[in-house]
Amino acid sequence: MKKNWFKKTMASTMLGALVVSGALSGCSGGDSDKTTITVWGMGEEAKSLPKIAEEFEKQNPKIDVKVQAIPWDQAHDKLLTAVASKKGPDVVQMGTTWIPEFGSAGALKDLTPHVKDYPELDPKNYYEGSVETTKYEDKMVGVPWYIDTRVLYYRSDLLKEAGYDSAPKTWDELKDAADKLADRGKGKYGITLDPKEQSLSFMFARQNGSELLDAEGKPMFNEPKFVEAVEYLNSFYKSGAAPKEDLGLDIIQAFGNDGILPMFISGPWMIKMINDQAPDLKGKWSTAVLPAKENNLSALGGSNLSVFEHTEHEKEALKFLSFMSKPETQLKWMDMTNSLPSTQKAWEDPSLKDNELYQAFGEQMESSKPMPVIKQWEKIAQTYLSSYEKIYRGGANVEKEMDAFQKKSENILKK
Template structure:
């Protein structure tokens, strides 16, 4: 009976796999011989991209681009299924933190040999931090599509009253300004620091000289540089300079001055403009405050070519098109995402001060540690940081435990 059940299960699985290959396979041709290039794009990008590819189709008669929009919540599992079936798209949008995992699984085509034919793909076109997301085991497996980084948003009027009209420049400035702003009275704070964002503690660790995880895949979360950065952050909780609750309406608090500073990405520019027009001209962005450096994160998405594609040349040509300056600028207007190509930042569209600060910060930014286990480690970091800031755990003891946990994850 068990043998029959097992055979039935295997038969069903095989039928499912065949069906999956048939419905989600890669390249194909239309009835009139037109080649169809399959592109998977995630979230809002997948909804907007079909409009952008029309120009590519006009420039490349005989090729139709079929964009499939995939919700971010389903994207990882769908990609894993594509890898297992060897029947995915031709071009894939990859979150940069996913690249090590899928490159390690052999899912991403090595683009090194295409660099001379398609110079748009060359490393010198992109910010140094984005270049770090392009390679895995010496192979070029992704091309930066768009980028984001984190900067400091601040109320210029309130910071001027605290003595920092151009925003805090150093860690000491940030602490001093936060103290003065909190001293305004009950219910007032200096800044909010989002401990639930996996990149928050990394920013401060980098700024104090920590590598987080070294090239030998050894975690450094209990080393002095990282420990000092967490102690610095903890002091904002200890001294009541940040709100303790997590149900905060950030835009409203920024508008009414309850919280005059926060760290975030470019998406908040539009949000503040839309929801808090009353403070137009009373807020700005500035690069991250400096300790040893003012390093921030770099994120965004890359475009990769599926290793099992039957249309590699067409796929790489499409990625090259997406890396053209004019394409990047058009995508910026359509999707409000920042160009990965440095040359695009010379355009007037990106000279607005609020936006230009992000270009300045991108010159000193880096990705999260490029290991496939990072997402799991990041969740452990968030839990430890909460124990330290809310649970009042001893910093060194908690970070020793975090370091051991990270070792276990990396050595599995």
């Protein structure tokens, strides 16, 4: 027994030594002299990133990609810690509204000098609006990864019954159609305008010609064009065309069935959800660009990819960004996640170009802009929601409430 025990112990010791030796030799050279880059992915995207990273590794066998999944509600603090310690990921997913803050902190590498070596990163490949979200001062500190914008979803069958053979094209038509749809009876509405969607009023204000901020960066939230847009949105609640309260219904349920909410404004992910969850609606609904006032600007969102300033693997990180920016990669990513590609070339693919439901998004991208790219914007937008609630729910005077919001915003911008 002792003899067998001794043999097993010696075998285990030798095996352990071999493993350690192999690990050390792998770090120093041989056929395992790979570079590992760390990519921080946020939210749902992080679940699919390892799959697309495998494709990158096949094309770049000397590079391993380690994806670290981080919940959105923890990501901001983790990034702050990484900035302070100068130890973080090589590549990081960035919410578009975070770019100014982390750009000003010097946390994101300027990609401009690298475009000549990595042409996929050239801003000319992307929609102008999405490029805006990657800029800090005169630096390009990220590349658009995927994009989303907002369009109008509508029940074409119910709109036809209300006298509309196509989607409303103007503000006046949208209000008229919503009122007529709401007149179908108790418990029926014309449209849902989510009052907790912080970009909604700003988007409509831009459609009315508001610049939101003047050339010096001063807010313009109590100017006539902004006030008029808020009054227009509030008119849907006042007439009963839009519900003030959460109806406790899933949007797809409310869109289907009897068309309790036959119009809504949302992003591209809803297409697959409606097709999957309400197949009986096929042929009874569609998408359209937003109705216009002076213009029909929509809000542009999505995510960017940036290289951490303190990375020790700049070349490999840039290769990864370049790979993720290829049209063919972006189309695969869309198949996996329903995220719209950011490169204009990808939109020439038949899967998008010939799909009527996605065509509206491609057209809307020509009239889409991000919210102002300043680090205080998130705070301003959150502050607006409380002001807006006093209006649509509490009946507060729009002009007075916007005067108060203007002062709050000015104070936020001073900090």
